[in-house]
Amino acid sequence: MVELKGGWNADPGAQAEKEAGSEELLGSGSRYRLKSGSAIVPRESVSGQALSAVIAIMAFLACLCVGAVAVVDETAQSWQRQVSREVTIQIKPFDKPQMDQTVRAASRLVLEFEGISRVTAFDDDSTARLLEPWLGANPDLSELPVPRLLRVTVKDGASPDFYAIRKALEEKVPGATLDDHRAWHERLARMAWMTIAFGSSILALVLAATVLIVVFATRGAMAECHDIIEVLHFVGATSGYVAGQFQRHFLLLSSRGAIAGGVMSVLVFAGLNFWTSWNRARPEGDQIAALFGSFTLGWRGYGSIAAVSVVLILLSAITSRMAVKSQIRSLEVYSRRR
Amino acid sequence: MIRFENVGLRYGLGPEILSDLSFRVEAGSFQFLTGPSGAGKTSLLRLMLLALKPTRGLISLFGKDANTIRPRQMPALRRKIGPVFQEFRLLDHLTTYENVALPLMVRGKTEADYRKDVTDLLGWVGLGDRMHVLPPVLSGGEKQRVAIARALIDQPSVLIADEPTGNVDPPLARRLLRLFIELNRAGTTVLIATHDLGLMDQVEARRLVLNEGRLQIYD
Numbered sequence: 143m144v145e146l147k148g149g150w151n152a153d154p155g156a157q158a159e160k161e162a163g164s165e166e167l168l169g170s171g172s173r174y175r176l177k178s179g180s181a182i183v184p185r186e187s188v189s190g191q192a193l194s195a196v197i198a199i200m201a202f203l204a205c206l207c208v209g210a211v212a213v214v215d216e217t218a219q220s221w222q223r224q225v226s227r228e229v230t231i232q233i234k235p236f237d238k239p240q241m242d243q244t245v246r247a248a249s250r251l252v253l254e255f256e257g258i259s260r261v262t263a264f265d266d267d268s269t270a271r272l273l274e275p276w277l278g279a280n281p282d283l284s285e286l287p288v289p290r291l292l293r294v295t296v297k298d299g300a301s302p303d304f305y306a307i308r309k310a311l312e313e314k315v316p317g318a319t320l321d322d323h324r325a326w327h328e329r330l331a332r333m334a335w336m337t338i339a340f341g342s343s344i345l346a347l348v349l350a351a352t353v354l355i356v357v358f359a360t361r362g363a364m365a366e367c368h369d370i371i372e373v374l375h376f377v378g379a380t381s382g383y384v385a386g387q388f389q390r391h392f393l394l395l396s397s398r399g400a401i402a403g404g405v406m407s408v409l410v411f412a413g414l415n416f417w418t419s420w421n422r423a424r425p426e427g428d429q430i431a432a433l434f435g436s437f438t439l440g441w442r443g444y445g446s447i448a449a450v451s452v453v454l455i456l457l458s459a460i461t462s463r464m465a466v467k468s469q470i471r472s473l474e475v476y477s478r479r480r
Numbered sequence: 481m482i483r484f485e486n487v488g489l490r491y492g493l494g495p496e497i498l499s500d501l502s503f504r505v506e507a508g509s510f511q512f513l514t515g516p517s518g519a520g521k522t523s524l525l526r527l528m529l530l531a532l533k534p535t536r537g538l539i540s541l542f543g544k545d546a547n548t549i550r551p552r553q554m555p556a557l558r559r560k561i562g563p564v565f566q567e568f569r570l571l572d573h574l575t576t577y578e579n580v581a582l583p584l585m586v587r588g589k590t591e592a593d594y595r596k597d598v599t600d601l602l603g604w605v606g607l608g609d610r611m612h613v614l615p616p617v618l619s620g621g622e623k624q625r626v627a628i629a630r631a632l633i634d635q636p637s638v639l640i641a642d643e644p645t646g647n648v649d650p651p652l653a654r655r656l657l658r659l660f661i662e663l664n665r666a667g668t669t670v671l672i673a674t675h676d677l678g679l680m681d682q683v684e685a686r687r688l689v690l691n692e693g694r695l696q697i698y699d
Contacts, residue, residue, distance in 0.1 A: 182585070184573035373569050376529065377630070378559035379586035380552075474551050475533040 183370065183391040189363040190391075193458070194399040196359045200352040201403025201454050205447040207348045209411050211341035212443035218334030225327050229304065231261075231292040234317035245290055248315045252292075255307050257300030264291040289317075349450070356454055360392060360461040371469050381470040389463045396458035404451040408444070411437050481507040481638060481669055482528055487537030489523055498523060499693045501537070505638070505671060510664045512680050513673040515690035521673045522566065524690065525642050528671070529563055530554065542637070559587070562631030562668075564641035568623045570615040570630075576602065576622075577611040580629045587634070598633060605629045605659065620647035628656065638669040645679055653679055 184190070231252065233244055249261040264272070266283050269291065273281060296302060304322045311318040367388065374384045414437040418430055439447070482505040489498040498520045505511065513521055526532040527539060530546055539546040541557060549557060570579050577598055578585075584594040602611050605625040615623055624647050631639055639660065645653035657679060664670045674680065680687065687698040 182571070182574075182582075369569065370571055373571060373582070374586060376531070376558065376563055376565075376569075377583040377586055378555045378634075380555045383586055383588075473531070474554060476530060476546055476549060476551070476554070 181391065182374065182387050183367060185391070185394075187363070187366060189366055190395050193359045193363045193392075194395050194402075197356055197396050197399030197454055197458060198402040198406075200355050201400040201451055202406045203403075204345075204348050204352045204450045204454070205404050205407035206410060207341075207345045208446040208450050209407055209439055209443050211338065211345050212439060212446055213411075213437055214337050214341050215334075216440055216443075218330075218337055221330055222327065222334060225323050225330055227296050227298070229294045229296065229320060229322045231294060231311065232319050232321060233290045233292070233315065234319075235287045235289055236317045241290060244315060244317070245292065248292060248311060248318050251310055251314055252294055252307060255302050255310075257297050257302035258294060259297040259300075260295040262293045262295070264293065352454065353457060356396070356457050357461045360396075360458045361465055363392070363395075364388070364462055364465045368469065371466060372473065375470055375473050381467055384470060385463045385466040388466045389459045392462035393455060393459040396455045400451040400454040403454075404447050407447060408439070411439050411443070481505050481509075481542060482671075483538075483540045484527075485538040487527065487534045487539060489520075489527065489532065490535050496535070497693050498527075498534075498690075501695050503688065503695060503697060505669060507637070507669055508664070508667055509686065510661065510670045510683070511672075511686040511688055512683075513671060513688045513690065514675055514677075514680065517675065519690040520693055521675075521690055522642055525563075525640055525671075525673055528640055529561060530557070559583070559634060560637040562634070562636030562639045564624075564627050564631045564639070564644050566642040566646065568615075568627040570623055570626055572615050574614075575611065576607055576613050576615070576618065576626050579615065579626055580611075580633055582630060583634045594633070601629045601633055606655070621649070621652055624648055625656070628659070632663065632668075636668065638671065639663060640671050640673075642673045643675075644672060645674065645676060650678070654682065657682060 231248055233241070233248060235241060245263050249263065252258055252261050269288060270277075270281055270283060272291075273283075273288070277286075304320065308320040308322075311320055371384055371388075374387075375381075418437060421430075484501045484503050487498065487501040488496050490496045501524070513524065515521055523532065527534060528541075530539075530541070530549075533546075541549075542560060544557075571582070574582070580602060581591075581594055581598045584598070599608070599611065602608055605628060607622060607625055607629070610618065610622060615626065618626065624644060628641065628644055631641070641660070644660075645656055648656065653676070660670050660672060661683065689696045689698065
C-alpha cells in the first residue's frame with residue numbers, strides 16, 4: 143500500500159475552505175445553472191459563420207441560375223405552344239369574285255377534321271393592317287393579287303392530321319395551301335433547346351463550383367475542430383458519436399446558409415416579377431415580357447431551388463461526417479496498415 | 481493490466497527512441513515514470529494510450545494483444561483508461577463542469593445521472609466554485625485539476641497522467657498526489673509521469689526510469 147510521507151492532512155485548512163465553498167455553491171440554492179446542453183462542437187465559431195455565409199452566397203447564385211433556367215425553359219415552351227396551336231391557310235386569288243365562297247368552303251372542310259377548334263378568316267381590313275409596313279396605310283387591295291389568309295386554331299392538346307388536311311385542301315379548294323409553321327416551329331425548338339442547353343451548362347458549372355466550395359469550406363471549418371475530435375476520441379467517444387455531433391452541427395450551419403440563399407433568390411424572382419407587372423404597359427416592361435415572359439417561378443422552379451438548397455445542406459453534413467471519420471481513422475493507429 | 485514485451489519505437493527512419501522495453505503494470509499498483517526531458521516518457525505514455533503503434537514488440541492491455549483489438553472495441557477500452565495530458569486538452573468552449581462531464585456525455589449518460597458525481601468531484605479537486613468558468617480564464621493549476629477530474633470522472637481502471645503536477649505549486653502538488661493515492665487505494669491503477677524528484681520522494685512507490693530510450697525499474 144502506498145502512503146504519503148508526512149501524513150494525509152498536510153494542509154487541511156485550505157482543503158476544508160475549498161470544500162466549504164463548494165458545498166455552498168452546490169447546495170439547493172445553486173447560483174449557477176449547470177447543464178450539459180452546450181454543444182460539444184462550438185456553435186458560433188468564426189469559420190462556422192464564414193461557412194454559413196459562403197453557403198448562403200453559393201446557394202443564392204446556384205438557385206438564381208436554376209430559377210433562370212426554369213424561367214427560360216417555361217418561356218421557350220410557351221413560345222412553342224403558341225406557335226403549334228395555330229396553322230395558316232393561304233388561298234391564292236385565282237378567282238377573285240368567288241373568293242368569299244372559296245374561303246367558306248376551305249373553312250368548312252378544315253373544321254371537319256378532328257382537333258380543329260376554330261377557323262378565322264382575315265378580312266380585308268386585317269390583311270391591310272398586315273401589309274401596312276410594305277404598302278402604307280389604307281392600301282386598295284381590290285387592285286392587288288393579295289391572297290386570303292385563314293387562321294386555324296388547334297384544340298389544346300390535340301394533334302390534327304395536317305397531312306390529310308393539306309391533301310384535302312389541294313384536292314377540293316383550288317389555290318389553297320396549308321402552312322403548319324413547321325419551319326418556324328423547328329427553328330424555335332432548336333433555339334429553345336440551345337437556350338436550355340446553354341443555361342443548363344452554366345448551371346452545371348455553378349453547381350460544380352458550389353459543390354467544391356462547400357466541400358472545401360466545410361473541411362476548412364473542420365480544421366479548427368481537430369483538437370475537439372482528438373479529445374473526444376481519447377475520452378472514449380465512438381467514431382459514430384463524434385461524426386454525429388459534427389454532422390448535426392454542419393447540418394445546422396449549412397441549413398442556415400442554404401435556406402437564406404434560396405429565400406434570397408426567390409425574393410429576386412418575386413421582385414423581377416413585380417417589376418414586369420408594374421411596367422406592363424411601358425415599353426421597357428413590354429420588351430422584357432416579350433423576351434422572358436413573366437418571371438413567375440412555376441412549381442418546377444420552386445422545386446429546383448428547394449432541391450439545390452437540400453443538396454448543399456446534405457453535402458456539407460456528409461463532408462463533415464467523412465472528414466471526422468477520416469480523422470478518427472488516422473488516430474486509430476492500430477487499424478492502419480503499415 | 482499493461483504489459484510491454486521488447487517494445488521498440490522509432491519515428492520514421494530516425495533512431496530508435498525507445499528500445500527493448502519490457503515491463504508490467506499490475507492492477508491496483510502505483511508507479512512513477514521518470515527520466516530526463518526528452519527521454520521518451522510522453523512517447524511511452526502514448527504507446528500505453530494506443531495513440532502510437534510500436535515499431536516492434538508486443539503491447540497488451542487488459543489481457544488483450546493490442547494488435548488484435550478491433551477498431552470498434554477501442555472506445556470501450558479507452559473508457560477504462562483515464563488520461564491526463566501534459567497540455568490538459570480541455571475544450572475551451574465548454575465550462576469546467578461540462579469538460580469534466582465530457583466522458584460521461586459521450587457515453588450517452590443523461591445529466592441527471594452524472595450531475596452529482598461531477599459536482600462532487602469538482603468539489604473534491606477544489607474547483608467547486610469554478611465549475612461555471614470557461615478554461616481560458618482558469619489558471620494553469622486549475623486547468624490541471626480539471627484535466628485530472630475529467631480523467632477520473634468515470635472511475636477508470638487505470639489513470640495515466642503526464643506531468644500532472646507540472647503547473648502547480650508544491651502544496652497543491654501534494655494535494656493532487658494525495659488524491660492519486662486515495663484513488664489507488666480505491667483500486668485504480670496509477671501511473672504518473674514526472675521529472676519532479678521532490679514529488680516522488682513523498683511516496684514510497686515503484687519507479688520506472690527512462691534514460692536514452694531504455695528502462696530501469698526500481699521496485
